[in-house]
Amino acid sequence: MKFFQRFAYYLVGLVIGLFFVGLIFSGKDTRCNYFPNSRVLNDLRSKPFNYSEKASAVLAESWIDTIDIKNTLQFGDVDFDQSNTEFGKNTKLYIIEGKTLKNQPIILKVSNKAESATLEEIIKK
Incomplete structure (x- = not known):
């Protein structure tokens, strides 16, 4: 069997395999959270999220909104060196660095329990 024939068989098998893998995973809500940062942020987003009194007082100010908190929990960076x-x-306790919609750097202190997550403090950098 020549190289071209073997390569053609390989490509046909690869295309059929990719088709079936795509068919299986297309209807599922699968996420690939391989890195620690992604796993922590996904875990915090999937739990009931509460706000402490201190965080609620900062949210009452005009420079930050709950959309900024959600964006930071989606795209932020977890600082594992400062986290406990x-x-x-x-x-x-996780320290998460992010930005507001106005590009203002913020730091969130989030306590993570087995059943819920609580935003403890919001710090403007």
Whole structure:
């Protein structure tokens, strides 16, 4: 069998395989969260999200909105060096850096429990 024939068989099998993989995963809401930053942010977004009194007071100000919080939880960067993520604790504190819609850098302190997440503090940089 010549190289061209083997390559043609390979391509036919590859296309059929990709078709079936696409067919299987097209209807599912699958996410590939391989990196720690993505996993933490996805975990925080998937839980009931609460606001502390301190965070609610900052949200009452005009420079930040809940849309900015949601965008930071979607596209922000988790600072694992400053976060308190001891294994075995019931509550983990994550420090998340992001930006508002007006491009103002902010830092969110979010406590993560097994059943819910709470925004503890919002800091303007």
